[in-house]
Amino acid sequence: MLSCRKFVMGLMFVMLAMILLACNNESASSDEVEGGNDEDQSMDVGEEDQEPFAFTIMANLHTPEVPAETVLEEIEQLTNTEIEIQWVPDNNYEDRLNTAFATNTLPEAVFLKNQSTFIQFRDAIQDGQFWELDPYLDQFENLQKLKDNVQDNTRVDGKLYTLYQGRPLSRQGIIYRKDWADYLGLEAPTTTEEFFEMARAFTEDDPNQSGSDNTFGITDRNDLIYGAFKTVASWFNTPNNWGEREGELLPEFMFDEYFETMEYFKALHENGYINQDFPVTSKVDQQEFFKNGSAGIYIGSMGDVVSIYSDAVTINPDVELDVHNYVEGPTGEYGIWSIPGYGNLVMFPKSSVETEEKLLKILGFFDQMMTPEVMNYAYWGIEDVHYEVIDGRALPVDDTALLDREVRPYQAIEVGEAETNGRYEGYFDYEPKAKSEDLFIDNENYLIEDPTVPLYSETFTRDGARLEQIITDATYQYILGQIDQAGFDAAVENWKSQGGQQIIDEFNENYSN
Numbered sequence: 001m002l003s004c005r006k007f008v009m010g011l012m013f014v015m016l017a018m019i020l021l022a023c024n025n026e027s028a029s030s031d032e033v034e035g036g037n038d039e040d041q042s043m044d045v046g047e048e049d050q051e052p053f054a055f056t057i058m059a060n061l062h063t064p065e066v067p068a069e070t071v072l073e074e075i076e077q078l079t080n081t082e083i084e085i086q087w088v089p090d091n092n093y094e095d096r097l098n099t100a101f102a103t104n105t106l107p108e109a110v111f112l113k114n115q116s117t118f119i120q121f122r123d124a125i126q127d128g129q130f131w132e133l134d135p136y137l138d139q140f141e142n143l144q145k146l147k148d149n150v151q152d153n154t155r156v157d158g159k160l161y162t163l164y165q166g167r168p169l170s171r172q173g174i175i176y177r178k179d180w181a182d183y184l185g186l187e188a189p190t191t192t193e194e195f196f197e198m199a200r201a202f203t204e205d206d207p208n209q210s211g212s213d214n215t216f217g218i219t220d221r222n223d224l225i226y227g228a229f230k231t232v233a234s235w236f237n238t239p240n241n242w243g244e245r246e247g248e249l250l251p252e253f254m255f256d257e258y259f260e261t262m263e264y265f266k267a268l269h270e271n272g273y274i275n276q277d278f279p280v281t282s283k284v285d286q287q288e289f290f291k292n293g294s295a296g297i298y299i300g301s302m303g304d305v306v307s308i309y310s311d312a313v314t315i316n317p318d319v320e321l322d323v324h325n326y327v328e329g330p331t332g333e334y335g336i337w338s339i340p341g342y343g344n345l346v347m348f349p350k351s352s353v354e355t356e357e358k359l360l361k362i363l364g365f366f367d368q369m370m371t372p373e374v375m376n377y378a379y380w381g382i383e384d385v386h387y388e389v390i391d392g393r394a395l396p397v398d399d400t401a402l403l404d405r406e407v408r409p410y411q412a413i414e415v416g417e418a419e420t421n422g423r424y425e426g427y428f429d430y431e432p433k434a435k436s437e438d439l440f441i442d443n444e445n446y447l448i449e450d451p452t453v454p455l456y457s458e459t460f461t462r463d464g465a466r467l468e469q470i471i472t473d474a475t476y477q478y479i480l481g482q483i484d485q486a487g488f489d490a491a492v493e494n495w496k497s498q499g500g501q502q503i504i505d506e507f508n509e510n511y512s513n
Helices: 002-049 070-079 090-102 115-120 122-126 148-152 178-184 192-204 229-235 256-270 283-291 302-315 356-369 372-380 400-406 408-413 431-443 458-479 485-512
Strands: 053-061 081-089 109-111 163-166 172-177 216-219 242-245 248-251 295-301 321-324 342-347 387-390 393-396
Touching: 053 090, 053 356, 053 408, 070 081, 070 356, 070 372, 070 408, 081 090, 090 115, 115 122, 148 163, 172 178, 172 192, 172 229, 172 302, 172 431, 178 192, 178 321, 192 216, 192 229, 192 256, 192 295, 216 283, 229 256, 229 295, 248 485, 256 458, 256 485, 283 295, 283 302, 295 302, 302 321, 302 431, 321 431, 356 372, 372 393, 372 408, 400 408, 458 485
Parallel strands: 053 081, 053 109, 216 295
Antiparallel strands: 109 342, 163 342, 172 295, 172 321, 242 248, 387 393
């Protein structure tokens, strides 16, 4: 009886164990299924996160045709994006941009072409129609590398709304006939006195050994900014457009250094060391004087040396050129005027970028653009197809049509510059051109910046170009000896009376705030 009871109890224990085991297996099976569903859901979410982010960019087209998408596909793959680029020919870009703004059809990322276009959108920016970026950039490691001084030049009321496309802050310097200098025993000038002596010697000491009086020192043109005048004015430490005196902003031509520069040019002109008709000489003719061996000094963008040389050497195979930047003025210091440091800007309209989440994704794309891998695609193309790397620099292939068709348009969407985005610098086998690139960077140690770049004057925006002509005319007239200091001072008073004083007041009101 007892053994039977033990048997029954044992049997019940086994059955209970089997039931529990079955329940556990069912539970485990159910967990596996549910776990599998969670995993599937997680994979689905992951796949959604990995879906390319699609958005639209409006950009300038500087080539005859819309580019092939060969390079764009590489950029999209690396950044996990699908980008529609609305290419607009540069010559009607502003019209298209204004139309899109007026019809509320701007894309998510809008390049603005230049500083003037940016100023046109100032009211819309102040009206809150574009995203302010200051609250977000600290989330993006690469965007934080953008230069503070350049970003500051784009601020509106102290706030940042743009990402900039960098340009060298100063390309200005001297291109000169090194073969002439060597023959005359002259080194590159390091002071304004030495520069004046080189101009004299290139005029009077027969530098081309022709036995004739057929050369002069400096070739210049009808441009007080990108010609010789503004660069030489920097050597005299003239402010860059505007300067501060006793806490007040004043235009450059109201400073003694500007007048000293005019005196310097007057002496060059009176002695015949500069082309006598430079106030009416075009850039083409200015460069032609240099290329054909009439003049020995060209002041302007040092990067022009490669194009000037390629033409000059066909006329004279023995021509030798060099570039130089550092010329001290009377104070014993070197200074050089600076541009704002950007060629283009990109902004993000709230009408098309409706949410902060979307803005962050677009900023994330531009953050990825500021990596060497992505930016080299955008700027140079595909290695060994569009360029090769020599000594850590990029040399484009000798196929202009291919580069125009597949690469160069994408340079229009660059953000930053090589220094901040890490792309390759260009390789140049012509040594003076390579040297000029290094001198661009060296110039950044001596910049004279324009304090009014981030400021706003309604009168200047409306009337600045017209009023500038008053001073331009007076400057040339003084250099040519047609007016004296009293005549120049009268021109300044005329400028002030026609709206110049209002510009001074408006800039200073902005400056003090």
